[in-house]
Amino acid sequence: xxxxxxxxIGLEVHVELATKTKIFCGCSTAFGGAPNTHTCPVxxxxxxxxxxxxxxxxxxxxxxxxxxxxxxxQNCKFDRKNYFYPDNPQNYQISQLYYPICRNGKVxxxxxxxxxxxxxxxxxxxEDAGKLIHDPYxxxxxxxxxxxxxxxxxxxxxxxxxSAEEVIAYLDKLxxxxxxxxxxxxxxxxxxxxxxxxxxxxEVGAEEFGTRTEMKNLNSFKAIARAIExxxxxxxxxxxxxxxxxxxxxxxxxxxxxSYAMRSKEDAQDYRYFPDPxxxxxxxxxxxxxxxxxxxxxxxxxxxxxxxxxxxxxxxxADILTGTKKLADIFEETIALDxxxxxxxxWLMVETMRILKEKxxxxxxxxxxxxxxxxxxxxxxxxxxxxxxxxxxxxxxxEDDIDPESYVEEKGLKTVxxxxxxxxxxEQVIADNPQSVEDYRNGKEKAIxxxxxxxxxxxxxxxxxxxxxxxxxxxx
Amino acid sequence: xxxTDETIDYVGILAKLELSPEEKEQAKxxxxxxxxxxxxxxELDTEGVEPMSHTFSVNNVFREDVVTNGDDRExxxxxxxxxxxxxxxVPRTFD
Numbered sequence: 152x153x154x155x156x157x158x159x160i161g162l163e164v165h166v167e168l169a170t171k172t173k174i175f176c177g178c179s180t181a182f183g184g185a186p187n188t189h190t191c192p193v194x195x196x197x198x199x200x201x202x203x204x205x206x207x208x209x210x211x212x213x214x215x216x217x218x219x220x221x222x223x224x225q226n227c228k229f230d231r232k233n234y235f236y237p238d239n240p241q242n243y244q245i246s247q248l249y250y251p252i253c254r255n256g257k258v259x260x261x262x263x264x265x266x267x268x269x270x271x272x273x274x275x276x277x278e279d280a281g282k283l284i285h286d287p288y289x290x291x292x293x294x295x296x297x298x299x300x301x302x303x304x305x306x307x308x309x310x311x312x313x314s315a316e317e318v319i320a321y322l323d324k325l326x327x328x329x330x331x332x333x334x335x336x337x338x339x340x341x342x343x344x345x346x347x348x349x350x351x352x353x354e355v356g357a358e359e360f361g362t363r364t365e366m367k368n369l370n371s372f373k374a375i376a377r378a379i380e381x382x383x384x385x386x387x388x389x390x391x392x393x394x395x396x397x398x399x400x401x402x403x404x405x406x407x408x409x410s411y412a413m414r415s416k417e418d419a420q421d422y423r424y425f426p427d428p429x430x431x432x433x434x435x436x437x438x439x440x441x442x443x444x445x446x447x448x449x450x451x452x453x454x455x456x457x458x459x460x461x462x463x464x465x466x467x468x469a470d471i472l473t474g475t476k477k478l479a480d481i482f483e484e485t486i487a488l489d490x491x492x493x494x495x496x497x498w499l500m501v502e503t504m505r506i507l508k509e510k511x512x513x514x515x516x517x518x519x520x521x522x523x524x525x526x527x528x529x530x531x532x533x534x535x536x537x538x539x540x541x542x543x544x545x546x547x548x549x550e551d552d553i554d555p556e557s558y559v560e561e562k563g564l565k566t567v568x569x570x571x572x573x574x575x576x577x578e579q580v581i582a583d584n585p586q587s588v589e590d591y592r593n594g595k596e597k598a599i600x601x602x603x604x605x606x607x608x609x610x611x612x613x614x615x616x617x618x619x620x621x622x623x624x625x626x627x
Numbered sequence: 628x629x630x631t632d633e634t635i636d637y638v639g640i641l642a643k644l645e646l647s648p649e650e651k652e653q654a655k656x657x658x659x660x661x662x663x664x665x666x667x668x669x670e671l672d673t674e675g676v677e678p679m680s681h682t683f684s685v686n687n688v689f690r691e692d693v694v695t696n697g698d699d700r701e702x703x704x705x706x707x708x709x710x711x712x713x714x715x716x717v718p719r720t721f722d
Binding site for chain 2 (some may be wrong): 168171177179184186189190195197202204205206209284285289291293294295296389426428433481543584
């Protein structure tokens with residue numbers, strides 16, 4: 152009989168902090184610059200250059216730590232992690248081993264209605280490495296140091312997760328918390344949030360952990376779920392065959408849906424950590440902590456409750472709207488422009504969600520402005536355009552963030568409220584569709600729908616539907 | 628404390644250095660001397676003394692988060708042994 156196994160998962164999550172400059176120098180962190188245009192002697196490891204810590208990195212790391220119930224290390228330091236790799240020009244990474252800035256945190260997740268706390272072992276600050284691009288023409292590697300020195304925090308969880316669903320709920324919770332803090336945009340596909348999965352298998356009821364592997368290169372929630380499932384099965388197969396799992400780092404290939412060993416811990420690097428002599432200790436006073444505490448934003452749970460109470464939204468809607476900071480921001484910004492909260496919610500919940508799904512986009516990819524959504528709602532409120540036209544215009548707003556007022560004006564999309572014009576069109580429709588007219592008169596109520604449709608078509612969708620109905624009934 | 632051949636080989640691997648037998652002997656002697664020198668500290672009673680990483684009592688040296696560096700690629704790449712397309716060219720490296 153097959154044994155019952157339990158999956159034990161811990162996560163190492165790297166998050167790029169949204170600061171303007173790098174962690175130890177005044178170079179820009181802007182994404183997408185030409186190679187090596189955001190570099191200086193410090194972030195390229197020139198001898199004699201000296202790092203100076205960006206205070207905002209500490210502020211953001213503390214804010215994340217407080218939001219995840221961590222104890223802040225009020226006397227913390229940086230250490231050097233030594234290794235040779237061409238993406239790391241100093242031959243060491245400045246990181247924190249002995250006194251990480253945050254310790255002993257926890258976040259609550261919910262999976263299928265069950266709540267659970269996931270422990271956070273520590274959060275430390277460190278610097279990102281450069282980027283290597285393979286050059287096929289010269290069969291060499293080209294190094295771009297623009298990312299070198301970009302501030303990161305690494306959030307190390309306890310091995311508290313037992314399934315892919317719990318892992319995703321945990322990542323989602325972290326992402327949401329950090330986005331709400333404005334500490335990072337946390338985009339997995341762009342690498343501003345990266346998760347390494349440590350996974351082991353043990354028999355249900357066993358006390359000891361099994362040997363774990365570390366999985367890298369996971370660029371989406373879906374890839375994470377697939378990689379966990381795949382690695383779980385791979386390890387169970389090994390155990391069932393009476394063999395031993397090898398402790399190693401594996402790289403996930405999501406297109407081929409399998410992983411391969413990168414390096415095993417047997418020839419693991421000896422990082423020879425030691426305190427960085429170029430950086431002085433960071434003493435975080437109680438006042439500093441209080442100051443950051445006072446500036447913490449409203450988080451999702453509080454926002455969700457407020458949306459229900461203040462705007463009378465159903466729980467479901469409040470849940471979706473607060474599900475990403477982006478949606479919550481647009482919602483609040485649009486309301487601030489005097490738009491009715493329920494109507495704003497409706498545009499976001501129905502049309503926005505529909506288009507996002509159609510285009511396989513995330514809410515974070517939304518580029519339209521609150522200003523133009525508010526204008527659209529005003530146009531519908533004043534019945535200047537009908538709902539069919541409004542949906543069309545909204546698609547334009549979603550795509551190009553157009554100004555709906557001038558767009559409607561330019562394209563002549565204003566609702567026709569002119570009774571004379573409507574009446575003559577409807578008379579024509581009635582004359583052209585004797586069968587439907589007869590059906591209606593014989594008691595087929597539905598036939599009027601067809602006639603309304605024909606009228607709207609003749610008016611290119613711009614007729615006031617209320618008036619069309621009224622005039623039709625009158626003429627029939 | 629004596630530095631063994633194994634230690635020298637291991638340190639050589641970590642430092643990516645290939646040493647000749649003579650150099651290894653010299654390195655062994657040098658490192659043993661250094662460790663003996665530093666080892667003097669072990670004679671002190673450090674019970675209850677906080678470990679320190681700096682000799683100066685300076686802390687909280689920060690920069691404000693303001694961009695101060697512009698594009699200085701040309702100067703930066705002047706130090707590169709080899710370059711291509713605005714990047715440092717290095718031997719092919721696997722992940």
